Amino acid sequence: MLHLAKDGIFPITKDKDGKLLKELPASGLHVPGTIQGEGKLNGIPSLFIRLAGCNLHCTWKTLAGNTCECDTAYAAFKVENSFSLPIREIVQIIDHNRGNIDHIVITGGEPFLQADKVRELCMQLKKEPHFHMTVETNATIYVEECAGMIDFFSLSPKLSGSVPPAPYADHHNNTRINIPAIQSFITHARENKKDFQLKFVYSGENDVIEIQALLRQLDGWTNEDILLMPMGATPEELNLSIPKTLEHCIRNGWRFCDRLHISLFGNKQGV
Numbered sequence: 001m002l003h004l005a006k007d008g009i010f011p012i013t014k015d016k017d018g019k020l021l022k023e024l025p026a027s028g029l030h031v032p033g034t035i036q037g038e039g040k041l042n043g044i045p046s047l048f049i050r051l052a053g054c055n056l057h058c059t060w061k062t063l064a065g066n067t068c069e070c071d072t073a074y075a076a077f078k079v080e081n082s083f084s085l086p087i088r089e090i091v092q093i094i095d096h097n098r099g100n101i102d103h104i105v106i107t108g109g110e111p112f113l114q115a116d117k118v119r120e121l122c123m124q125l126k127k128e129p130h131f132h133m134t135v136e137t138n139a140t141i142y143v144e145e146c147a148g149m150i151d152f153f154s155l156s157p158k159l160s161g162s163v164p165p166a167p168y169a170d171h172h173n174n175t176r177i178n179i180p181a182i183q184s185f186i187t188h189a190r191e192n193k194k195d196f197q198l199k200f201v202y203s204g205e206n207d208v209i210e211i212q213a214l215l216r217q218l219d220g221w222t223n224e225d226i227l228l229m230p231m232g233a234t235p236e237e238l239n240l241s242i243p244k245t246l247e248h249c250i251r252n253g254w255r256f257c258d259r260l261h262i263s264l265f266g267n268k269q270g271v
């Protein structure tokens with residue numbers, strides 16, 4: 001069994017028996033699938049699996065001074081309407097919705113909290129015709145057996161700008177950066193000729209200093225692997241932080257990370 005967030009496997013048009021669902025997916029498109037909206041694989045047709053539960057509690061301050069919680073708090077720390085599915089059923093749903101898609105993205109929440117089951121799921125999905133597997137992780141938990149089944153690692157360590165108010169602050173702060181875990185992901189990717197990205201949310205000037213300090217403690221990356229993503233879950237919020245994010249990307253030689261799914265579909269779950 002895997003514990004899934006309410007948007008679960010998305011976007012889909014058929015159930016586990018191949019029966020057409022009554023409603024169109026949240027994308028509004030007449031096909032199952034979406035595109036990867038963030039990072040090096042941006043634009044690639046993909047199906048997403050969103051797992052429930054996270055070991056962090058990210059809460060940012062926007063440049064306008066408002067509080068901005070994790071955009072998937074419903075999957076992370078305010079879990080609502082989550083559900084469990086046997087791995088066999090997840091594979092059936094994917095099979096009925098795959099079409100010509102060959103990329104699966106496992107996201108959350110924090111997928112490595114369910115590493116053993118994620119590994120089992122990947123083993124099933126990597127049978128012929130096999131899927132390319134991405135995992136979106138906060139990179140605080142490294143499990144070699146599970147990493148071995150993943151093709152692309154989207155590592156998103158959380159900076160001090162993500163620390164929530166009490167009573168969550170201490171746990172979040174003590175957990176959010178795990179240098180040996182981040183390094184293990186990078187080393188595994190390098191040794192196995194896989195790719196990865198280090199994707200940071202830009203929420204203010206201090207982040208850049210922290211990213212530079214973090215990178216000095218890590219080996220095996222180049223500037224092409226470093227992505228800076230504007231903060232925001234709506235086009236309006238993103239527009240506020242895009243200019244500064246761009247400036248810092250250009251100044252440091254880092255890649256700008258768009259959130260294409262938000263400009264294409266808006267601030268919706270399941271897209």
Ligand SMILES: Nc1nc2[nH]cc(C(=O)O)c2c(=O)[nH]1
Pocket residue numbers: 034035036037038048072107108136261271
């Ligand atoms: N289209 C699309 N691309 C994404 N890239 C990362 C996502 C995530 O929420 O982890 C995401 C998502 O939720 N949708």
Ligand code: SF4
Pocket residue numbers: 054055056057058070071072073076077108109110138158
């Ligand atoms: S690590 Fe990711 S999923 Fe977890 S609370 Fe932070 S932004 Fe949300």
Ligand SMILES: [Mg+2]
Pocket residue numbers: 071072
């Ligand atoms: Mg996300």
